[in-house]
Amino acid sequence: MPQKKRSPKPASGGRNSVLDLAELSLRQINQLLHDTDAGDFLIKNPRGAHSLACGLNAPLTVTIGGHVGYYCAGMNKLATVTIDGNAGTGVAENMMSGRVHVKGDASQSAGATACGGLLIIDGNASARCGISLRGLDIVVKGSVGHMSAFMAQAGNLVVLGDAGDALGDSIYEADLFVRGTVKSLGADCVEKRMRDKHKAALAKLLKASGLAGEVDIGEFKRYGSARRLYNFHIDNLGSY
Amino acid sequence: MSGDERWIHTPPRWSATFDPHTIAEIHRAAATGIYDIRGFGAKRKLPHFDDLLFLGASISRYPLEGYREKCVTEVMLGTRFAKKPIKLKIPITIAGMSFGSLSAQAKEALGRGASQAGTSTTTGDGGMTEEERRHSQLLVYQVLPSRYGMDPDQLRKADAIEIVVGQGAKPGGGGMLLGQKISKRVAKMRTLPQGIDQRSACRHPDWTGPDDLEIKINELREITDWEKPIYVKVGAARPYYDTALAVKSGADVVVLDGMQGGTAATQDVFIEHCGIPTLAAIRPAVQALQELDMHRKVQLIVSGGIRNGADVAKALALGADAVSIGTAALIALGDNHPRHEAEYRKLGTTAGAYDDWHEGRDPAGITTQNPKLTARLDPVAAGKRLANYLSVLTLECQTIARANGKSHVHNLEPEDLVALTVEAAAMAQVPLAGTTWIPGRGPQD
Numbered sequence: 001m002p003q004k005k006r007s008p009k010p011a012s013g014g015r016n017s018v019l020d021l022a023e024l025s026l027r028q029i030n031q032l033l034h035d036t037d038a039g040d041f042l043i044k045n046p047r048g049a050h051s052l053a054c055g056l057n058a059p060l061t062v063t064i065g066g067h068v069g070y071y072c073a074g075m076n077k078l079a080t081v082t083i084d085g086n087a088g089t090g091v092a093e094n095m096m097s098g099r100v101h102v103k104g105d106a107s108q109s110a111g112a113t114a115c116g117g118l119l120i121i122d123g124n125a126s127a128r129c130g131i132s133l134r135g136l137d138i139v140v141k142g143s144v145g146h147m148s149a150f151m152a153q154a155g156n157l158v159v160l161g162d163a164g165d166a167l168g169d170s171i172y173e174a175d176l177f178v179r180g181t182v183k184s185l186g187a188d189c190v191e192k193r194m195r196d197k198h199k200a201a202l203a204k205l206l207k208a209s210g211l212a213g214e215v216d217i218g219e220f221k222r223y224g225s226a227r228r229l230y231n232f233h234i235d236n237l238g239s240y
Numbered sequence: 241m242s243g244d245e246r247w248i249h250t251p252p253r254w255s256a257t258f259d260p261h262t263i264a265e266i267h268r269a270a271a272t273g274i275y276d277i278r279g280f281g282a283k284r285k286l287p288h289f290d291d292l293l294f295l296g297a298s299i300s301r302y303p304l305e306g307y308r309e310k311c312v313t314e315v316m317l318g319t320r321f322a323k324k325p326i327k328l329k330i331p332i333t334i335a336g337m338s339f340g341s342l343s344a345q346a347k348e349a350l351g352r353g354a355s356q357a358g359t360s361t362t363t364g365d366g367g368m369t370e371e372e373r374r375h376s377q378l379l380v381y382q383v384l385p386s387r388y389g390m391d392p393d394q395l396r397k398a399d400a401i402e403i404v405v406g407q408g409a410k411p412g413g414g415g416m417l418l419g420q421k422i423s424k425r426v427a428k429m430r431t432l433p434q435g436i437d438q439r440s441a442c443r444h445p446d447w448t449g450p451d452d453l454e455i456k457i458n459e460l461r462e463i464t465d466w467e468k469p470i471y472v473k474v475g476a477a478r479p480y481y482d483t484a485l486a487v488k489s490g491a492d493v494v495v496l497d498g499m500q501g502g503t504a505a506t507q508d509v510f511i512e513h514c515g516i517p518t519l520a521a522i523r524p525a526v527q528a529l530q531e532l533d534m535h536r537k538v539q540l541i542v543s544g545g546i547r548n549g550a551d552v553a554k555a556l557a558l559g560a561d562a563v564s565i566g567t568a569a570l571i572a573l574g575d576n577h578p579r580h581e582a583e584y585r586k587l588g589t590t591a592g593a594y595d596d597w598h599e600g601r602d603p604a605g606i607t608t609q610n611p612k613l614t615a616r617l618d619p620v621a622a623g624k625r626l627a628n629y630l631s632v633l634t635l636e637c638q639t640i641a642r643a644n645g646k647s648h649v650h651n652l653e654p655e656d657l658v659a660l661t662v663e664a665a666a667m668a669q670v671p672l673a674g675t676t677w678i679p680g681r682g683p684q685d
Contacts, residue, residue: 026462027462027466030462030465031465034465050455050458050459051455051458051459051462051463054459054462054463055392055462055463055464057392057393069455070446070452070455070456070459071446071455071456071459074459074463075392075395075463077392077393089446089447089452089455090446090447093445093446094387094390094392096391096392108446109445109446112387112445112446113387113390113445113446115391115431128445131445131446132386132387132441132445134387134431135431150441150445151441153430153431153432154431172432172433172436173433230433230436230437231419231435231436231437232274232418232437232439234272234273234274
């Protein structure tokens with residue numbers, strides 16, 4: 001349903017603005033962010049709002065001071081969004097570029113189907129983190145839940161903690177790096193050799209996430225596709 | 241044969257249970273160990289619009305002049321929430337079909353034909369091609385479970401958005417595009433390795449159930465600044481509940497696809513044994529809309545087996561706002577045309593029965609990515625054929641509407657219809673012809 005407008009115009013517009021969800025509607029804030037091509041914004045009182053700062057399409061810097069609901073920074077392009085709290089389902093879903101940083105935990109489907117950019121989650125991510133990943137890089141400093149990287153097509157998922165059941169089920173060409181334990185691997189997902197180029201890629205992602213020198217790359221294992229299920233063959237029926 | 245022997249050996253008798261097709265399928269399954277995959281929709285005989293008749297006008301009803309009086313066909317879609325609802329000149333749209341399952345030329349032809357007729361066409365798995373956008377005056381952008389090719393820029397370029405929950409040919413199933421059709425361009429658009437057998441997810445990756453769907457719809461509205469109509473497409477399974485839940489979730493338009501609806505590729509067992517016929521799906525969906533006071537406020541598009549203007553008129557009379565065509569549109573472009581008979585024979589089939597759309601060897605250049613074959617389809621000429629066909633559907637629908645005294649095709653109503661069979665009477669909830677009997681209701685209801 002349309003959000004009721006609480007104020008005829010934003011309390012503060014343009015660059016370096018404070019946008020207060022206690023004063024402005026979600027619609028007003030998103031519209032303002034869509035209509036702006038640059039600037040720094042602080043969004044106060046998010047109070048678990050859904051679809052906050054989604055569809056951004058410019059190099060904005062947006063800091064959200066609190067917890068958010070579903071689809072925060074969904075389909076983000078170019079913008080840098082920092083969530084100073086926890087994020088609900090589908091944070092940064094279908095993100096195309098830019099950077100999204102969750103300082104707390106993230107619910108399920110974090111970074112789902114996302115194509116590019118960097119998603120950092122300081123805490124844990126729930127089930128299906130990186131589901132159908134299409135090129136985004138995700139760094140989770142805690143653990144991820146079951147079915148993470150399901151059908152992941154491209155991009156990287158780095159997990160400093162543990163991974164739940166069925167990691168990388170039906171994975172395509174994405175790379176998964178896990179430092180802790182993996183409860184189980186999904187269909188066609190196998191441990192793979194960590195070559196120099198993978199170590200370099202992992203080091204770059206850790207550095208971009210503010211972890212340069214803090215984590216030993218040698219503690220990670222790499223997982224990816226065995227490519228046995230790319231073409232249907234009756235001999236593989238037991239894998240489904 | 242002597243006179244006595246003809247009484248010993250009767251002529252061969254085919255089993256109704258193990259008919260020739262069934263026996264051939266058992267032999268095929270035994271030889272290969274894999275289910276049959278094909279395109280097209282359900283091929284079995286089903287209760288359909290042919291089982292209904294319009295009564296026309298007589299003493300108790302007043303007709304419109306067939307050649308002189310106006311019968312309006314325009315339809316507005318997305319009037320519930322969208323800032324920019326779309327206006328179709330005719331109540332017939334082109335259903336979602338992907339670039340990948342279809343050639344780029346076929347997608348362009350669909351856009352050209354639809355635009356000439358003043359209606360919309362729809363993307364599919366894999367996103368939007370430039371050709372398609374350029375040649376489609378009104379383009380609906382599908383958000384599918386796989387999200388292959390999903391791009392917010394394309395979302396913003398679209399005229400409407402369709403969240404695909406299901407498809408009539410395979411309600412509960414995901415898309416399928418076999419390796420033969422994953423060309424370099426298709427693979428790039430879908431971020432997949434070239435030549436793999438793509439089997440799409442059947443569930444959306446970031447929402448589950450109607451409460452989530454409401455939030456998802458809200459996100460899409462926020463991303464597009466509440467401008468675009470949002471459709472929710474469901475395969476006909478439980479149309480009363482699915483329609484009610486789509487309305488509850490905030491849909492502007494519900495698209496209801498019956499089991500005769502086509503697919504580019506799915507298991508034959510899925511196509512023939514899941515979902516319900518289009519005829520059986522419409523009235524429960526309309527009932528849900530009416531009970532929610534949303535009939536005509538949330539528009540209903542019905543698809544699955546629409547072939548002629550009579551089918552269009554019957555769907556509208558049962559309460560739909562518009563219909564959608566897929567298989568018929570491909571046939572209008574040139575699919576299954578007898579001019580390709582020699583090549584169909586080489587593929588082990590015949591014009592009119594060709595359904596191996598998944599193999600990428602379509603002689604008509606429509607359901608293929610083979611450049612030699614796709615070059616055969618002239619998008620301009622094929623688009624014109626589609627426009628002609630859409631024109632015929634519209635004229636036929638208007639002919640029937642005028643004969644029933646309607647100055648707008650939306651004024652057609654169930655009262656204008658009777659059924660030829662008990663089954664159709666029960667499904668369409670109109671009386672058996674010559675009676676007042678609607679199965680499930682008393683004659684006085």
